[in-house]
Amino acid sequence: MRELLGTHMDARETWATRIGFILAAVGSAVGLGNIWRFPFLTGESGGAAFLVVYLCLVLLIGIPVLLVEFVIGRRSNRNPIGAFDELNHSQWKIAGVVGAVAGFIILSYYSVVGGWAIQYMLAGLTDGYVAGEGAEAFFAETASGTGAIVFHAVFMTLVGGIVALGVRNGLEKAATVMVPSVVVLLVGLALYGSTLSGASEAYQYYLYPDTSTLLSDAISVLPAAAGQAFFTLSLGMGVMITYASYVGEDRSLLSDTGLIVGIDTAIAILAGLVVFPFLFTQGIAPGDGGPGSIFVSLAGAFAELPAGNLIGTVFFFMLLLAALSSAFSIFEVVVSFVIDRFDIERAPASVGLAVIIFILGIPTALDLTYLELYDMFANEILLILGGLLMSLFIGWVYADNALEEIQKGRSASWFGDFWLTAVRYFVPPVLLITLALAVVGYYEFLQSTFF
């Protein structure tokens, strides 16, 4: 990123090019959330109804909240911790604190799943991929236990090491290759999937909601779909505040938002078009795949494709790059928070945090129940709470300035009014309802798991 900015991050320069900002934001947004988390949650939440609710939430909540973060970032020229001081509303810093805590938890298991991707990448080079029951057994072996802990350590070392060595900009540039490659590979796999015997049943499940039960289904999947909308767009943690703090005032925040959300959503939808035909063809019920859905279904596909081991290795390598560029953005928020709060230098803060995050993630590398426990709490509760606080701040405390900010750089004025109305009257009640349902759901999940 530094190189793209043409200077050190802390000097308040703007992005050298529009593409620099878009790449960093897309690099953060596109990650395990699109390719691993989205298909598995869709499978667990009943398929098409979840897809419908998720898409509605991305459009109606995701876009306005992304713009809320962009406005806070560009207006304040600060990271999420300093932003509220800069705007003279220090008490709203609590939103930044919620985001940093969420980041801390998210990165601890994100790194475990990143470790799975490394193991799958290596599998193509060593023993090769296997289909059927072998694929499920391989996932069970990969996901929990010593191997999972070791590769969690490898992933966290990569994140900490790359940030400490300052070669992160190179990796962010890798997004120029990574995103198109992921799209090409996913399109190819989706086309192959469409030829399989389970394809039509899979599309029925994934794309055609049962309209007679849609409303009740929608309510029950609301917290999971909202958590996913936030997670995939990197919202609620202040990542997008940081990135927008480098955006020049001549840019239209609105058109950048459209591009980022469009790419992110397209990749998630494509991932579903890949996973479900393979799951149905292999006779795995979509809800049973759980967090292993993408790994089991793809390993099965790579086992059967010509040159599958090579394609698989390339695919998981791209997934690893996507995961790393997202992980950096999370790490950045957590590190900035600790530097600011405890007055520590960047290098020791980065190393210390990488170690603490590694330790925090160990339970999730031993038992997938903990992974779901961390994941639900951070996404369905903390990210939504962070987004709610930021939206309340912009809609009710800082509205006039926010309106002025969003209209800079060719954003149509009708849109500014429309956006502000949504941020005031629509986003907060929906997020509040979601949060209430999520808290109840989480309590029930804890009860059924531990008592």
Ligand code: PFF
């Ligand atoms: N958006 C990333 C993904 O979809 O994998 C994950 C993520 C990054 C979540 C940054 C939250 C965040 F602040």
